[in-house]
Amino acid sequence: MDMRFSPEELAFRDEVREFIANNYPHELKGARRGEMSKEDILKWHRVLYKKGWVVPHWPVEYGGTGWTITQRYIWNEENARAETTPLLPFGLSMVGPVIYTFGNEEQKKRFLPGILSGDDWWCQGYSEPGSGSDLASLRTKAVRDGDHYIVNGSKTWTTLAQHADWMFCLVRTDPDAKQQEGISFLLIDMKTPGITVRPIITMDGSHEVNEVFLEDVKVPAENLIGEENKGWTYAKFLLGNERSGIAGVARSKKAIERLKKIAGAELVDGTPLMKTGEFSRKVAEVEIDLSALEVTELRTLAAESKGRGPGPEASILKIKGTEIQQRITELAVEAVGNYALVEAPRLETTGNEFVPGPEGSQGTAQDYFNMRKTSIYGGSNEIQHNIIAKMVLGL
Numbered sequence: 296m297d298m299r300f301s302p303e304e305l306a307f308r309d310e311v312r313e314f315i316a317n318n319y320p321h322e323l324k325g326a327r328r329g330e331m332s333k334e335d336i337l338k339w340h341r342v343l344y345k346k347g348w349v350v351p352h353w354p355v356e357y358g359g360t361g362w363t364i365t366q367r368y369i370w371n372e373e374n375a376r377a378e379t380t381p382l383l384p385f386g387l388s389m390v391g392p393v394i395y396t397f398g399n400e401e402q403k404k405r406f407l408p409g410i411l412s413g414d415d416w417w418c419q420g421y422s423e424p425g426s427g428s429d430l431a432s433l434r435t436k437a438v439r440d441g442d443h444y445i446v447n448g449s450k451t452w453t454t455l456a457q458h459a460d461w462m463f464c465l466v467r468t469d470p471d472a473k474q475q476e477g478i479s480f481l482l483i484d485m486k487t488p489g490i491t492v493r494p495i496i497t498m499d500g501s502h503e504v505n506e507v508f509l510e511d512v513k514v515p516a517e518n519l520i521g522e523e524n525k526g527w528t529y530a531k532f533l534l535g536n537e538r539s540g541i542a543g544v545a546r547s548k549k550a551i552e553r554l555k556k557i558a559g560a561e562l563v564d565g566t567p568l569m570k571t572g573e574f575s576r577k578v579a580e581v582e583i584d585l586s587a588l589e590v591t592e593l594r595t596l597a598a599e600s601k602g603r604g605p606g607p608e609a610s611i612l613k614i615k616g617t618e619i620q621q622r623i624t625e626l627a628v629e630a631v632g633n634y635a636l637v638e639a640p641r642l643e644t645t646g647n648e649f650v651p652g653p654e655g656s657q658g659t660a661q662d663y664f665n666m667r668k669t670s671i672y673g674g675s676n677e678i679q680h681n682i683i684a685k686m687v688l689g690l
């Protein structure tokens with residue numbers, strides 16, 4: 296594999312770099328998602344939509360950019376480099392591809408424009424109390440009643456449902472069939488009577504996740520994706536995309552760069568922490584793992600460009616990517632000690648406040664706590680190990 300960029304690719308990189316420098320909303324620099332308003336979260340999305348760059352990974356006919364795999368790689372790298380806010384995956388990477396792959400023409404016309412523009416905010420209604428890892432045991436039921444389904448049940452851990460206009464939802468439509476064969480994929484308007492959203496506050500103090508209760512919610516039958524009772528197929532397709540997007544290689548590179556800067560400024564008996572053998576060895580280990588993951592991700596992307604969608608290999612990206620993300624936050628806490636507890640300045644601060652600790656270290660503990668989620672969501676890492684054992688190694 297030739298890892299060098301061609302002159303055209305370097306020119307593309309410069310174009311992207313300049314675009315981000317000139318167009319990224321400056322007020323969002325360094326912002327954490329937990330403290331951003333709905334409009335803040337959507338600002339960068341809207342800029343990219345206007346430019347036509349909001350879904351580089353979609354087919355051109357639906358709004359994709361037609362970029363090569365290398366261009367998409369460069370795009371991710373440059374966004375990480377500039378520390379732009381990641382776009383929300385629920386519409387762009389999850390339900391969007393399900394709709395253009397399995398939806399009918401009417402559904403494509405109705406839903407894709409709102410996903411692209413950001414006007415429709417989506418959330419993911421998969422997990423339920425008691426049905427997380429064992430997702431196929433889900434109990435939220437949808438009963439057909441003329442032109443509608445009547446939905447009853449509850450979902451949990453629903454990320455950013457407090458802002459959502461729509462939820463893509465797995466529901467049980469045949470209670471008598473084998474678990475996987477009685478599930479359907481429904482699109483539910485969050486304004487429908489009977490839906491209640493309650494916040495769950497996580498240990499970093501943020502409100503990202505929710506419980507969603509559905510009581511006699513009337514959903515038009517035309518909101519069913521594909522065939523009734525075939526929802527598990529679409530659900531698995533979506534999870535494959537979710538897992539490959541979770542690797543976060545470019546952003547981990549940036550996080551290591553930041554970690555090195557902090558550890559370079561922290562002194563241990565007069566020596567920068569980064570120059571002590573023990574700490575630099577730990578950082579080097581993570582960097583090596585990240586380089587290996589990067590090559591694995593490039594191989595997956597190359598296979599995808601030849602029409603081979605992300606298969607069980609996506610589980611490898613998920614496990615390694617999230618382990619690395621967590622490891623970096625653990626090293627950051629180790630590097631700054633007590634200063635980790637200093638909260639990150641909020642978006643609206645003036646910049647004149649005194650913040651103790653090395654530059655860039657504020658919010659380290661918040662990041663550490665927040666990153667614990669990565670080995671749980673998108674299917675826990677233990678479950679990913681099971682998938683690799685079964686589907687990749689044939690054990």
Ligand SMILES: Cc1cc2nc3c(=O)[nH]c(=O)nc-3n(C[C@H](O)[C@H](O)[C@H](O)COP(=O)(O)OP(=O)(O)OC[C@H]3O[C@@H](n4cnc5c(N)ncnc54)[C@H](O)[C@@H]3O)c2cc1C
Nearest residue numbers: 419420421422427428452453454668671672673674675677
């Ligand atoms: C921050 C966050 C955001 C989330 N966002 C969403 C969202 O937007 N929408 C959504 O639908 N879901 C979301 N989830 C839910 C997530 O997908 C589930 O938490 C996850 O699938 C695990 O399910 P569970 O929490 O029920 O844990 P359980 O399934 O109860 O698992 C508990 C523990 O047992 C282990 N375990 C379970 N079964 C096995 C097994 N067979 N072999 C080995 N170990 C096993 C698990 O790995 C885990 O460590 C989110 C979760 C988090 C933490």
